Amino acid sequence: MSEKKGRFGIHGGQYIPETLMNAVIELEEAYDHYKNDPDFNQELSTLFNEYANRPSLLYYAKKMSEDLGGAKIYLKREDLNHTGAHKINNVLGQALLAKKMGKTRLIAETGAGQHGVATATAAALMGMECVVFMGEEDTKRQALNVYRMRLLGADVIPVTTGTATLKDAVSEAMREWTSRIDDTHYCLGSVLGPHPFPTIVRDFQAVISKEIKAQLMEKEGRLPDAVIACVGGGSNAIGSFYHFIDDPSVRLIGCEAAGRGIDGFETAATINTGKIGIFHGMKSYFCQDEYGQIAPVYSISAGLDYPGIGPEHAALHDSGRAEYVPVTDEEAVDAFEYLSKTEGIIPAIESAHAVAYAKKLAPQMDKNEIIVITISGRGDKDCAAIARYRGEDINE
Amino acid sequence: MSRISEAFNGKKVFIPFITCGDPDLKTTEECVLQMVKNGAGIVELGIPFSDPTAEGPVIQEANLRALSGGITTDDVFDMVRSLRKKTDVPLVFMTYVNVVFSYGTKKFLENCRDVGMDGLILPDLPYEEKEEFAPACREQGIDLISLIAPTSNERIARIAGDAEGFLYIVSSLGVTGVRSEITTDLGAMVSLVRENTDIPCAIGFGISTPKQAHDMSQISDGAIIGSAIVRLVAAHGRDAAPFVGEYVKEITDAINAD
Incomplete structure (x- = not known):
């Protein structure tokens, strides 16, 4: 759908x-x-299959489907990938590319820590140096992932500027790249930033929808009726949507983090509350004030806590091809607990946003219809935070 | 020839930068007048942005101080209007594309002309995206200043060929901020610029001492200093103007010395 280089509709650019x-x-x-x-x-395919555990399972969630009493629900289990999330798909691709380009050092931003862990992992595997920028706020929320990255040999640099979350980590990684380009590749973690990042990251994540399509064809002999994924920057969502974009019968639904609700300021629902702007190298939708100052966003999920969205999603929204719905903290936490109890699968709090919307949608659909939910990551990292949210104090 | 290009008219020009509204706009206005009084040839006015990705910590913090004081783009326009009654020094805004885009590019540039601005620098607008903003600048007679960097190499000819006002030569890799040493082969960059344009060029990023300013202006047409001035404002707050004036004098003297 690119009309000119690096553009998705009016969005994207450099x-x-x-x-x-x-x-x-x-x-x-x-x-x-x-x-x-x-x-x-x-x-890359060998790395995917023999290192990252691809293809990931497409699992029929029978109990959940029966409990909700509507559409058949399949879960795309990106949580079963090595390092526990979809992030590894993109990172293996970019690290391999960087290596071919003769780069010896990877830098990355991270929110929840999943992309940082994946980058540190690929750097260890390929013998590259690795520096990860992480908002100081997030280093506290996700202390275990900070330890993981260090264990894997990466330097983790806490970012104290601005709101000390994901957007500040992206800004800091960009600043670092500006100061050291020759030997360094910026391994951007989502479908964000200047061209060619949104395209490169999408292509490496598109393996998700490619597999869903083939796996569902084998199990059901048909396309799904809806594909649901959570959206921060939107890499697991674009990966889940990509091979269905030209299949108009498939509803594509991105679930944004509404935080405490889209009527207040404590939200990260970019499409639902933002307007068009230019930031972090791209034109897209951003949460911002009337003077274009980027808003301090909020979500219980450190991985969705970003004030923008990838330009291809912005274009899919403009064209109406994909829908972007808000899901609150409370709904996501309910879904986190629901999937754990119903299917014995603890999803990442990010992915729980997609589960939450599926819980609303499935009962409205027929029993012969099919929903695929992408479980973008596993929820072990979130257990302490969710316990705290429920008023229980546990040590990690 | 624009007022900006004229400012260079056969002499070396010092271009000091200040973040507007840090700590308030009254202080900014006083500082600018001190800069002019002490020899600044052009003044660069930063409109604060929440996430200035090309800035080092000193200017980042100034942006946040200004915004936390509630400064808006409209307040900055008002300050320029007031400033214009007191000086006719060429004035250039330095801000980020989202500040202009979200204000409405056309309206932003109309206001620039109304209040008496001369130029606009957008560090996150490379040559490839320039045409989104350039027509509105041209229409209002505002020079859209282009930047070239140590990594620009073969891009220099194209960028210089289309440049307006002056060319901003980024001295070093990385973000803005004081550096003890500048190692880029700036002489070679300037030669490439000269082959492709008659527009003057000034060097910025990392300059803070009179000697650096002197050296930089010897190989180009002028020097740009930001962080060192913003640091003075941070240290002296509302009393910063005389300190800024003194510093600008020191730099101007160094630039004009043989």
Whole structure:
């Protein structure tokens, strides 16, 4: 759906300092070369299958389907990937690409810590240096992931500027990249930032929808009626949607983090509360005030706590091809507990946003209809925070 | 030829920067007048932005101080209007694309002309995206200042060829902030610029001492200093103007010395 280079409808583009322009051009040229290189694709596919545990399962959630009494529900189990989330798909792709480009050092931002852990993992595997920027607030919320990254050999740098969350970690990683380009690849974790990142990250995550399509065809002999995924920047969602975009019968539903509700300020629901702007290298929707100052967003989920959304999602929203719905903290926590009790699967609090919307949608659908929910990550990292949310104090 | 280009008219120009509204707009206005009195040839006015990704910690903090004081883009326009009654020094805004875009690009530039601005620097607007903002700038007679960086290489010819006002040469990799040493081969960059345009060029990023300012203006047409001034404002708050004036004088003298 790209109309011109790096654009999705009116969104996307390359709004970055001149210092970085040759770096993104070099990246684009390298990617254009390697994406069609059989050896590169073979190597990546081997990493996916033999290191990251792909293909991930497409699991029929029988108890949940029966309990909700409507559509058949399948779960795409990205939580079963190595490192526990979909993030590894993109990271293995980018790390391999960076290595081919002769880079020896990866830098990354992280919110919940999943992308940081995945980047540190790939760096360890490929013998690269790794530095991860993480909002100081998030280093407290996700202390275990900070330890994991250090264990894997990465330096974790707490970011204290601004709101000390994901957007500040992205800004800091961009600043770092500006100061050291020659040996460093910025391994961006979502379908965000300047071209070519939204396209590269989408292509590496598109394996999710490619597998869903094949797996469901084998089990049910047909397409799903709806695909539901959580959206922060939107990488697991675009990965889940991508191979269904040209199948108009498939509803594509992105679940935004509404935090304490979209009527207040404590929210991260970009499409539902934001307006078009230009930030972090791209034109898209952003939570911002009337003067374009980026809003301090809030969600219980550190991974969805971002004031923008990937440009391809912005375009899918504009065209009406995908729907973006708000899900509150409370609904997500309920769904976190529900999936744990009903299916014995503890989802990441991010993914629980998608489960929450499926709980509302499934009963309104027929028994012969099919919903696929992407469980983008596992919820072990969230247990202490959810316990606290429920008023229980436990030690990690 | 624009007022900005004229400011260079055969002499070396010092371009000091200040973040508007840090700690308040009255202080900013006093500082700007001190800058002009002490020899600034052009003044760069930063409109605060919540997430200034090209700035180092000093200017980041100034942006946040200004915003936490409630400064808006409209307040900055009002200050310029008042400033224009007292000085005709060329004034250039430095801000981020979202500040202009969200205000409405056309309306922003109309206001720029109304209040008497001369130029606009957007550090997150590279050559490839320039045409989104350039027509509105042209229409209002505002120079859209282009930047070139140590990594620009073969891009320099194209960027310089289209430049207006002056060319902003970024001295070093990384973000704004004081540096003890500048290692880029700036002489080579300037030569490439000269081959492609008659527009003057000034060097910024990392400059703070009179000697650095002197050296930079010897190889180009002028020097730009931001963080060192913002640091003075941070240290002296509402009493900053005389300190800024003194510093600007020191730098101007160094730039004009042979």
